[in-house]
Amino acid sequence: MKLQKDSEAFPLFSDWKPSEAVKRVHDAVVANEQSLTDLDKAIGDGDHGRNMVIGCEALLQHAEELDVLDLNAMFEKISSVLFNNMGGAAGALYGTLFAKLAFCLAQENELYDFSQALHRSAESVRQRGKVEVGNKTLFDVLYPVSEFIKSGSATFSEIANLAEGAAESTIPMTAKRGRASLLGERSQGHLDPGALSCAIIVRALCEYFGEKS
Amino acid sequence: MTCVGIVIVSHSPLIAEGTALMAKELAGMNVPVAWCGGNINGGLGSNSDMIYRSILEAWSDAGVAIFVDLGSTEMNSQIAIEKFAKAKQSKLSIMNAPLVEGVIIASSRASRGDSLSEIRKICETI
Numbered sequence: 001m002k003l004q005k006d007s008e009a010f011p012l013f014s015d016w017k018p019s020e021a022v023k024r025v026h027d028a029v030v031a032n033e034q035s036l037t038d039l040d041k042a043i044g045d046g047d048h049g050r051n052m053v054i055g056c057e058a059l060l061q062h063a064e065e066l067d068v069l070d071l072n073a074m075f076e077k078i079s080s081v082l083f084n085n086m087g088g089a090a091g092a093l094y095g096t097l098f099a100k101l102a103f104c105l106a107q108e109n110e111l112y113d114f115s116q117a118l119h120r121s122a123e124s125v126r127q128r129g130k131v132e133v134g135n136k137t138l139f140d141v142l143y144p145v146s147e148f149i150k151s152g153s154a155t156f157s158e159i160a161n162l163a164e165g166a167a168e169s170t171i172p173m174t175a176k177r178g179r180a181s182l183l184g185e186r187s188q189g190h191l192d193p194g195a196l197s198c199a200i201i202v203r204a205l206c207e208y209f210g211e212k213s
Numbered sequence: 214m215t216c217v218g219i220v221i222v223s224h225s226p227l228i229a230e231g232t233a234l235m236a237k238e239l240a241g242m243n244v245p246v247a248w249c250g251g252n253i254n255g256g257l258g259s260n261s262d263m264i265y266r267s268i269l270e271a272w273s274d275a276g277v278a279i280f281v282d283l284g285s286t287e288m289n290s291q292i293a294i295e296k297f298a299k300a301k302q303s304k305l306s307i308m309n310a311p312l313v314e315g316v317i318i319a320s321s322r323a324s325r326g327d328s329l330s331e332i333r334k335i336c337e338t339i
Contacts, residue, residue: 084260
């Protein structure tokens with residue numbers, strides 16, 4: 001997926017706005033706050049839903065600024081807003097993801113390969129969280145999604161479906177990272193809240209960009 | 214004598230502040246001690262920007278030992294460290310030790326002039 005530095009050309013559509021994408025993600029996360037909270041109460045400390053809403057609200061406050069920035073500056077801004085406003089592992093991991101996206105895009109000239117940048121950014125999340133696929137975390141969704149996008153053959157609805165399937169796949173897993181790992185085998189049988197919120201974000205973005213394509 | 218500085222990062226501001234009080238008592242005047250804890254809304258959590266400022270506050274040319282509790286405090290501390298210039302980063306180290314016990318031992322060791330690597334080693338034995 002090649003795209004131009006000017007955010008108006010990302011990803012190949014002319015009439016999208018970062019503020020609209022942020023709003024869609026925000027609304028989807030807010031609509032699911034209670035289920036994220038309930039899942040996190042089962043295997044974590046119950047703050048994941050609130051934390052994700054806080055992050056989305058902070059992004060919404062900066063939404064108009066995001067619209068006027070170049071892509072790499074936009075991702076940098078998203079990263080710093082998440083680092084500064086979202087507590088917990090999610091803030092650190094999503095902040096890292098967007099910081100790496102910004103870094104990757106700033107390295108290139110006029111044309112970017114967004115799918116490569118996304119894949120490298122997912123790798124940076126792996127390093128930051130010391131996490132692997134199968135550890136029952138958001139990485140179980142993020143990584144297969146980035147691989148699928150890199151394959152170049154994915155449609156938006158397929159990406160969203162893959163993300164949701166990947167989130168479901170965390171149910172039987174034993175948590176190896178994060179608070180749920182303290183529960184050991186008792187974490188089995190629960191959907192990981194971080195994986196679910198990642199799938200919710202992917203679905204919201206895919207629906208938005210699907211409408212724009 | 215330039216002593217190693219100590220930064221205490223907890224999900225809970227109460228734990229961080231309480232542990233810092235103990236550290237200051239044990240370490241005396243020569244050991245810079247800083248703490249942070251909680252998210253920007255006053256709830257439990259951690260934040261890389263607050264950790265960054267705590268590291269600046271406890272900065273010492275002998276290095277800074279950073280103590281954390283849960284996983285995201287470690288991740289956010291790593292992010293805070295990466296804000297520093299590469300040459301400065303080598304003077305910053307996240308300790309692999311239980312928070313309270315580690316800080317107690319490190320405070321007294323820092324006050325007698327132990328190096329960062331000595332403190333790191335002793336912390337790993339706790």
